[in-house]
Amino acid sequence: MAQKVKILETEIDCLTQKEVVEEIASLISAQEPHYIVTANAEIVYMAWQDEKMQTTVNNASIVTADGSGVLWAAEELGMPLKERVTGIDLVYAICEEAAKKDWTIYLLGAAEGVAAEAAKRLIERYHCNIIGTHNGFLKDPAVNQAVLEELTAKKPQIVLVAMGAPRQEYWIVEHMHKLPPAVYMGIGGSLDVISGNLKRAPLWMQKMSLEWLYRVIKQPSRFKRVLALPKFTRAVKKQKKMKS
Numbered sequence: 001m002a003q004k005v006k007i008l009e010t011e012i013d014c015l016t017q018k019e020v021v022e023e024i025a026s027l028i029s030a031q032e033p034h035y036i037v038t039a040n041a042e043i044v045y046m047a048w049q050d051e052k053m054q055t056t057v058n059n060a061s062i063v064t065a066d067g068s069g070v071l072w073a074a075e076e077l078g079m080p081l082k083e084r085v086t087g088i089d090l091v092y093a094i095c096e097e098a099a100k101k102d103w104t105i106y107l108l109g110a111a112e113g114v115a116a117e118a119a120k121r122l123i124e125r126y127h128c129n130i131i132g133t134h135n136g137f138l139k140d141p142a143v144n145q146a147v148l149e150e151l152t153a154k155k156p157q158i159v160l161v162a163m164g165a166p167r168q169e170y171w172i173v174e175h176m177h178k179l180p181p182a183v184y185m186g187i188g189g190s191l192d193v194i195s196g197n198l199k200r201a202p203l204w205m206q207k208m209s210l211e212w213l214y215r216v217i218k219q220p221s222r223f224k225r226v227l228a229l230p231k232f233t234r235a236v237k238k239q240k241k242m243k244s
């Protein structure tokens with residue numbers, strides 16, 4: 001069991017990306033349903049504000065530190081994490097390992113055609129076995145049912161769900177126990193980036209912890225979501241004060 005670092009009420013696993021991939025291998029061998037949450041500051045704050053989300057995050061088999069805000073908070077609270085483990089980097093690392101271990105993957109999420117294009121690119125790059133894709137707009141119960149039937153028939157070992165938080169986490173916990181055992185992971189907007197529809201922030205911005213700024217510039221509708229960041233910072237500082 002990995003050491004955990006508690007930020008607000010979220011327990012983050014102190015693991016490197018390589019260690020997360022090793023953990024995923026054990027979860028796959030266990031042949032039980034498991035899910036992974038890649039927690040950035042927005043998700044940690046969202047969970048702190050919402051009991052259902054908090055329970056969902058803390059019941060995950062692995063919670064990774066997705067984002068420099070989470071690394072900063074851990075440092076601030078005197079319990080530094082090993083490294084940032086983002087959803088998108090994990091997708092690449094999983095696909096690389098999947099090619100070696102013969103794992104089967106299903107991509108679920110984003111607008112029509114995006115998951116299929118992302119799958120094409122991942123297969124070209126890693127030669128991994130992606131056995132199906134579907135868009136992430138499942139409001140129509142008949143469409144949702146068709147996806148459940150496809151997953152039941154194809155039995156992927158890994159299901160990457162790209163519907164944004166908390167929708168993807170809620171979809172996973174609602175359905176995973178009715179499906180063949182698999183490791184599920186919410187990956188937010190990763191398929192938009194992998195498919196080439198959306199650019200990821202340049203490396204210098206990622207290194208300067210400015211990925212959030214890049215995303216707001218590219219998608220101004222995200223502005224409201226960024227407002228959670230100063231609230232997160234204040235809450236962490238308060239937690240630090242209470243600890244000392």
Ligand code: UDP
Pocket residue numbers: 109110111135136137138162163164165167187188189190191192
């Ligand atoms: N999306 C989806 N189903 C929905 C609503 C959204 O599949 O019902 C997709 C949307 O197309 C986008 C992703 O979910 O690809 C949300 O990405 P966002 O950038 O908001 O996620 P984040 O990385 O911030 O969690």
